[in-house]
Amino acid sequence: MALFEYAPAPESRAVVDIAPAYGLFIDGAFREAGSGTTFKTLSPATEEVLSEVAYADAADVDAAVRAARAAFPAWAALPGAERAKYLFRIARILQERSRELAVLETLDNGKPIRETRDADLPLVAAHFFYYAGWADKLNHAGYGPDPRPLGVAAQVIPWNFPLLMLAWKIAPALATGNAVVLKPAETTPLSALFFADVCRQAGLPGGVVNIVTGDGATGAELVAHPDVDKVAFTGSTAVGKEIARTVAGTRKKLTLELGGKGANIVFDDAPLDQAVEGIVNGIFFNQGQVCCAGSRLLVQESVRDELLDALKRRLATLRVGDPLDKNTDVGAINSAEQLARITELAEAGEAEGAERWSPPCELPPDGYWFAPTLFTNVTQAHRIAREEIFGPVLSVLTFRTPDEAVAKANNTPYGLSAGVWTEKGSRILRMANELRAGIVWANTFNKFDPASPFGGYKESGYGREGGRHGLEAYLNV
Amino acid sequence: MSEPRLSVLKTYKLYVGGRFPRSESGRVYEVTDGERNWLANAPLASRKDARDAVAAARKGFGGWSGATAYNRGQVLYRVAEMLQGRREQFAAEVAAGEGLSKAASRAQVDAAVDRWVWYAGWSDKVAQVAGGANPVAGPFFNLSTPEPTGVVAVLAPQESSLLGLVSVLAPVLATGNTAVVAASERAPLPALSLAEVLATSDVPGGVVNILSGRTAELARPLAAHQDVNAIDLAGAAGEAELARELESAAADNLKRVVRPPDSAGAGWTADPGTDRLLAFVETKTVWHPVGA
Numbered sequence: 001m002a003l004f005e006y007a008p009a010p011e012s013r014a015v016v017d018i019a020p021a022y023g024l025f026i027d028g029a030f031r032e033a034g035s036g037t038t039f040k041t042l043s044p045a046t047e048e049v050l051s052e053v054a055y056a057d058a059a060d061v062d063a064a065v066r067a068a069r070a071a072f073p074a075w076a077a078l079p080g081a082e083r084a085k086y087l088f089r090i091a092r093i094l095q096e097r098s099r100e101l102a103v104l105e106t107l108d109n110g111k112p113i114r115e116t117r118d119a120d121l122p123l124v125a126a127h128f129f130y131y132a133g134w135a136d137k138l139n140h141a142g143y144g145p146d147p148r149p150l151g152v153a154a155q156v157i158p159w160n161f162p163l164l165m166l167a168w169k170i171a172p173a174l175a176t177g178n179a180v181v182l183k184p185a186e187t188t189p190l191s192a193l194f195f196a197d198v199c200r201q202a203g204l205p206g207g208v209v210n211i212v213t214g215d216g217a218t219g220a221e222l223v224a225h226p227d228v229d230k231v232a233f234t235g236s237t238a239v240g241k242e243i244a245r246t247v248a249g250t251r252k253k254l255t256l257e258l259g260g261k262g263a264n265i266v267f268d269d270a271p272l273d274q275a276v277e278g279i280v281n282g283i284f285f286n287q288g289q290v291c292c293a294g295s296r297l298l299v300q301e302s303v304r305d306e307l308l309d310a311l312k313r314r315l316a317t318l319r320v321g322d323p324l325d326k327n328t329d330v331g332a333i334n335s336a337e338q339l340a341r342i343t344e345l346a347e348a349g350e351a352e353g354a355e356r357w358s359p360p361c362e363l364p365p366d367g368y369w370f371a372p373t374l375f376t377n378v379t380q381a382h383r384i385a386r387e388e389i390f391g392p393v394l395s396v397l398t399f400r401t402p403d404e405a406v407a408k409a410n411n412t413p414y415g416l417s418a419g420v421w422t423e424k425g426s427r428i429l430r431m432a433n434e435l436r437a438g439i440v441w442a443n444t445f446n447k448f449d450p451a452s453p454f455g456g457y458k459e460s461g462y463g464r465e466g467g468r469h470g471l472e473a474y475l476n477v
Numbered sequence: 478m479s480e481p482r483l484s485v486l487k488t489y490k491l492y493v494g495g496r497f498p499r500s501e502s503g504r505v506y507e508v509t510d511g512e513r514n515w516l517a518n519a520p521l522a523s524r525k526d527a528r529d530a531v532a533a534a535r536k537g538f539g540g541w542s543g544a545t546a547y548n549r550g551q552v553l554y555r556v557a558e559m560l561q562g563r564r565e566q567f568a569a570e571v572a573a574g575e576g577l578s579k580a581a582s583r584a585q586v587d588a589a590v591d592r593w594v595w596y597a598g599w600s601d602k603v604a605q606v607a608g609g610a611n612p613v614a615g616p617f618f619n620l621s622t623p624e625p626t627g628v629v630a631v632l633a634p635q636e637s638s639l640l641g642l643v644s645v646l647a648p649v650l651a652t653g654n655t656a657v658v659a660a661s662e663r664a665p666l667p668a669l670s671l672a673e674v675l676a677t678s679d680v681p682g683g684v685v686n687i688l689s690g691r692t693a694e695l696a697r698p699l700a701a702h703q704d705v706n707a708i709d710l711a712g713a714a715g716e717a718e719l720a721r722e723l724e725s726a727a728a729d730n731l732k733r734v735v736r737p738p739d740s741a742g743a744g745w746t747a748d749p750g751t752d753r754l755l756a757f758v759e760t761k762t763v764w765h766p767v768g769a
């Protein structure tokens with residue numbers, strides 16, 4: 001099928017003004033790192049340096065925690081209705097600045113503007129709006145008559161949804177009366193630093209939100225800090241386990257949202273065209289750099305060929321390229337390091353005997369790119385069926401019976417997401433019951449909402465973010 | 478005048494997979510009362526016994542978690558009935574093991590029975606309290622429900638050999654988990670007798686497995702076991718270093734951990750609330766489009 005010719009339709013960069021350098025946001029003001037060290041943040045689509053950012057070491061982390069500790073009593077003592085108004089202000093300012101922040105996020109992360117504009121930013125604002133409303137209703141949330149905040153929350157977030165993960169962390173923490181120190185990912189620090197400016201515009205008291213930029217060592221200092229009461233982490237399962245060991249034996253409350261190897265199960269009676277859209281959304285949304293991605297396609301044997309033909313036709317129409325172009329479906333991989341990891345696992349897939357296929361597509365010369373990729377003849381023993389690839393790579397397996405589908409889907413140490421495609425209602429409900437995953441999308445995939453709890457079973461972590469359930473992580477219950 | 482009659486003593490055994498084996502190690506240890514008088518030889522379970530118990534608990538999980546909540550509630554209520562019938566026996570074991578007066582130990586047993594009843598009633602209510610519909614901004618049906626975490630290792634409280642045990646075991650069962658229990662090390666007899674109650678209460682084999690022995694020796698393989706999903710460290714209260722070590726080992730497969738209370742003397746008579754009930758559930762959220 002021939003691709004339509006599209007004229008370039010780039011979103012304007014003029015809407016965002018990136019400073020040449022940013023400091024750490026501590027106690028309501030930007031300051032340089034104590035050591036004066038900085039690091040560069042790149043646009044993964046072009047490898048252009050976007051800005052230089054302060055590198056926080058142990059002393060800077062300590063300053064941020066002390067600022068949060070100092071701000072905590074007054075913030076916690078505010079009437080819930082007043083805290084709510086700050087959060088409502090933040091939500092509104094995020095809506096007002098959403099185009100600017102969407103472009104910024106696309107530049108720093110490499111994901112398509114269509115996604116930052118239509119998914120990330122609306123969800124960010126919605127998350128603050130949702131939790132704002134909880135701040136003065138905590139007594140009715142089912143956590144006892146007078147649930148109290150924990151104190152200082154240390155929050156470490158990943159690079160795949162930088163501002164959305166910030167919202168998932170900061171909104172419930174502030175609504176419940178905690179002060180926070182947040183560390184954005186090393187490769188995507190900018191939207192968190194812009195969020196600091198949103199806090200300034202909202203008049204948020206200094207020290208309630210502190211942003212420390214750096215790498216894994218900065219994050220390790222933060223979660224190990226003795227004056228932290230709460231640790232929340234989203235990222236890899238390996239780092240999550242390390243953090244769980246760090247907080248062992250302390251009174252720190254811990255929530256972890258980690259990796260996944262989601263099964264997307266297609267039965268022979270499924271609406272195949274819709275299923276194809278769901279499969280594409282499940283694994284190519286955000287270049288597959290999604291913890292809840294549907295990275296294992298389990299298709300019933302009788303419709304395997306029909307489904308794969310339709311899927312390949314659809315993949316041939318995906319537009320890979322400039323993330324700022326409004327027609328782009330698949331953008332850049334976030335970093336050279338991540339690209340190397342995806343490349344290594346895809347090569348392992350071939351080496352172990354799976355069959356690799358990609359649509360014909362031209363990748364830009366600069367930046368980090370990986371073509372949408374599909375593996376067939378995959379067995380459960382293959383690394384590409386067991387390990388989280390975190391990239392646009394789909395492993396296809398087959399099954400004959402619902403029992404086999406359940407067994408294969410659950411045959412993983414992870415348990416974050418799963419998908420089911422069938423027209424039969426009773427089968428959907430049975431599968432939903434038997435799949436050991438925190439989110440089951442039936443005849444849909446990759447849907448998110450601030451009112452809907454998100455989080456995993458088993459080694460995908462513990463605790464929930466979103467909804468009433470998301471409050472518990474930040475209350476002394 | 479009848480001749481003085483020699484009473485028949487009980488051989489205390491482990492409870493694994495619905496059966497009453499001795500420890501595979503062949504070991505026992507002496508259980509005494511407050512005055513160091515011999516009460517019984519309890520099995521000194523080994524790490525192999527712990528692994529067998531985990532395998533049995535895993536085998537029991539599908540059936541128990543798949544049973545209707547009403548059915549689980551009825552089975553747990555039956556446990557309370559059986560416990561009530563053995564009130565005097567448990568009172569004597571608690572009195573001897575914990576050095577309590579007759580009246581105090583009876584009060585402990587009564588509270589334990591009442592606690593089983595409280596948790597039995599929770600089995601078909603917790604989903605409505607902890608789950609519900611979520612009003613998402615789109616044409617989707619969206620429902621969250623609590624589901625059992627899986628196999629839970631339970632270190633029973635050391636000081637409260639029956640009421641404490643019931644307080645940590647019953648909530649695990651009410652939500653559909655299966656359990657491997659390390660009984661109070663010093664006073665294991667009520668726990669081992671509770672196994673007889675469970676075995677005659679329609680609790681399927683493998684749903685509860687009870688081990689006696691050295692808590693630390695059993696806790697280490699349980700905390701490190703890759704097929705255990707969660708661990709309650711109540712029995713490590715007052716042993717900060719052991720608790721830290723166990724929590725750290727539990728991180729290896731990201732077990733859900735309930736930390737011990739700050740002091741071992743924490744009582745079990747207060748209203749337990751829903752904390753332990755909700756500690757070993759996973760919230761599952763299901764989405765489905767709404768449309769024609």
